[in-house]
Amino acid sequence: MPLEIVTVPCRTDNYAFLAHDVATGATAVVDVPEAAPIMNALRERGWRASHILITHHHGDHVDGVKALAAATGARVIGAAADAHRLPRLDEAHSEGDAVRIGMDEGRIIDVSGHTMGHIAFHFPDSSVVFTGDSLMALGCGRLFEGTPATMWASLSKLAALAPETLVCSGHEYAQANARFALTIEPGNKALVSRSQAITAARDAGHPTVPSTLAEELATNPFLRANRAEVKAAIGMPDASDVAAFAEIRARKDRF
Ligand code: ZN
Ligand code: FE
Numbered sequence: 001m002p003l004e005i006v007t008v009p010c011r012t013d014n015y016a017f018l019a020h021d022v023a024t025g026a027t028a029v030v031d032v033p034e035a036a037p038i039m040n041a042l043r044e045r046g047w048r049a050s051h052i053l054i055t056h057h058h059g060d061h062v063d064g065v066k067a068l069a070a071a072t073g074a075r076v077i078g079a080a081a082d083a084h085r086l087p088r089l090d091e092a093h094s095e096g097d098a099v100r101i102g103m104d105e106g107r108i109i110d111v112s113g114h115t116m117g118h119i120a121f122h123f124p125d126s127s128v129v130f131t132g133d134s135l136m137a138l139g140c141g142r143l144f145e146g147t148p149a150t151m152w153a154s155l156s157k158l159a160a161l162a163p164e165t166l167v168c169s170g171h172e173y174a175q176a177n178a179r180f181a182l183t184i185e186p187g188n189k190a191l192v193s194r195s196q197a198i199t200a201a202r203d204a205g206h207p208t209v210p211s212t213l214a215e216e217l218a219t220n221p222f223l224r225a226n227r228a229e230v231k232a233a234i235g236m237p238d239a240s241d242v243a244a245f246a247e248i249r250a251r252k253d254r255f
Helices: 036-045 065-072 080-085 148-159 174-184 189-203 215-218 230-234 241-254
Strands: 002-010 014-020 027-030 050-055 075-079 092-093 097-103 106-109 119-123 128-132 166-169
Touching: 002 036, 002 215, 014 148, 014 166, 036 065, 036 166, 050 065, 075 080, 075 119, 080 092, 080 128, 080 241, 106 148, 148 174, 148 215, 148 241, 166 215, 174 189, 189 215
Parallel strands: 027 050, 050 075, 075 092, 128 166
Antiparallel strands: 002 014, 014 027, 097 106, 106 119, 119 128
């Protein structure tokens, strides 16, 4: 049985996720921007948080960890590399390490770039990856600590996962991301129709997260920096993948 995934809106534009193993009742909470909406989401379903998985150290992903851990006794799991600046961890992990939620085994992927020590949690049997502020719906996190090469390497690891993988990322930024993506690839039909679907979803008050990796591969300009048509579109036909990615990221920062 795959993990059951619930998206929990927090603060103004953050998302936390519940990942529930029906067989055992184990429930992971991925990122805790604030405790209250997550406690409510757990209570509504009669679930108890058994694990808290932290993607990275920014306050809008960890501010509620202490309160949620105290209220539930959940095991707090995060990056060994970031243990010095995360809330107190019960388990500290590095790339390749396993994390078990009930019957489902996940793997840590180092996706540094937005911050160094940023990790993603991939559960292949459930076809889901929790990416925080690395790969996002039609976007990627701003490079606060890593270089373009670091982020490109991280995105390339995510791009290699199974295309049907559900991408659970940390923010509702898709509308602004779509406006930007259309400046890079105005003729990308999949992007144009996704952009329309995003507008419709937001008008109806629905989240645009999670998406699938297949959608991101077809439309996300950051993930597509290695494609000849994208390099041509930004006027850099002979650029390396990293240079093209760096240019697209720089344009987004100015957008
Ligand atoms: Zn962040
Ligand atoms: Fe964030």
